[in-house]
Structures are given as structure tokens and as C-alpha cells.
Amino acid sequence: MGVFADGFATANREKLLYAAKTHTTGEGGFRSFDTPGPGTNTERLFAAGWSACFQSAMTVVAREKKIRLPTDTAIEVEVDLDEHLADNTYFLRARIIVSLPGVDRELALTIVNEAHQACPYSQATRGNVDTALYLV
Numbered sequence: 001m002g003v004f005a006d007g008f009a010t011a012n013r014e015k016l017l018y019a020a021k022t023h024t025t026g027e028g029g030f031r032s033f034d035t036p037g038p039g040t041n042t043e044r045l046f047a048a049g050w051s052a053c054f055q056s057a058m059t060v061v062a063r064e065k066k067i068r069l070p071t072d073t074a075i076e077v078e079v080d081l082d083e084h085l086a087d088n089t090y091f092l093r094a095r096i097i098v099s100l101p102g103v104d105r106e107l108a109l110t111i112v113n114e115a116h117q118a119c120p121y122s123q124a125t126r127g128n129v130d131t132a133l134y135l136v
Contacts (some may be wrong), residue, residue, distance in 0.1 A: 017090075018081040020044040023074060024051035043079045047094075050121040051077040054096060057119035061111050067103075069111075074099040094125070097134045108135055 020043035054075050062069045076097040083090050096116070100108040112135055116122045125131060 013085050015083045015085055016080055017083055018043055019078060020047045020080075021076060021078045022047040022051050023076050024048070024055050043081055043092075046092075047077040047079040050079070050094070050096075050119075050125075051075045053121045054098075054115055054119045057115035057122075058098070058100075058111055061114045061118065065107075065111070067107070070100060070102050072099075072101050092125075092129045094129050094131045095134065096122075096131065097136055099136050105135070 018041075020041070022044065054077065055073070058073070058075075059069060076095075078095040078097070080093040081090060082093060096112075098108075098112050100111065103111070112133060116131075116133060122131070
């Protein structure tokens with residue numbers, strides 16, 4: 001899968017139960033936006049781990065290409081917990097939204113696609129979690 005799916009068409013037989021959203025910066029910081037207050041949950045932790053891993057994968061890809069990622073690189077990973085209403089089974093969906101300010105768009109697309117191939121979280125979820133990639 002390459003960058004830039006159009007998102008997900010949610011059939012009326014599915015129900016979104018929860019959406020976790022994290023934001024990781026090129027400087028290694030991470031924030032969560034999905035719920036206020038202390039504590040965490042599995043979807044939020046999964047999104048945080050995936051965004052940090054994806055950041056590392058992009059850094060490796062950029063280094064192989066002899067370039068340095070901008071310090072204001074940002075990655076948002078959104079993980080949805082959904083339910084199939086027909087059989088009450090649960091599944092995950094994810095969106096990876098990447099910002100590489102100042103990087104040529106074609107080069108940025110290459111970095112994101114190659115990072116998605118290299119990232120262990122992306123590898124582990126491939127074929128199991130519908131994932132859409134976006135470059136903004």
C-alpha cells in the first residue's frame with residue numbers, strides 16, 4: 001500500500017467505539033489528544049508506540065538517503081476500535097499522518113512509504129489492521 005488512501009468507508013454494519021490519537025514530533029516528544037485527564041488505555045499506548053516507531057523508521061530511511069529530517073517533523077497516529085455489529089467482533093483501523101515541512105513532496109512520499117515498509121509496527125499490523133497513510 002502506498003501513501004495516500006482516501007480513508008475508510010464505514011458501513012452501517014460497523015460502529016466506532018473509541019478513537020485514540022497521538023502526535024509525535026521529530027524531537028521525540030509525544031502527546032495524546034483523544035481523552036482528557038490522567039491515565040491511558042491500550043489504543044492510546046498502541047498509537048504512541050507506533051508513532052515513535054514510525055518516526056525512527058523515517059529517520060533510518062532518511063539517513064540511508066543521506067538527508068536529515070526537519071526538526072519539526074511530526075507524525076500523528078490515530079487508532080480506532082470498531083465493532084462489527086453483525087457478529088459483535090472487534091477490529092482496529094489506523095491512520096498515519098506525516099508532516100515533513102520543507103522536504104520535496106516526492107522525496108517525502110518515498111520516505112513515508114519506505115518507513116511504512118520498514119517500521120516493525122507497520123509490519124506487524126499489515127494484513128490485520130486497515131491502515132491509511134497521509135502526507136500533509
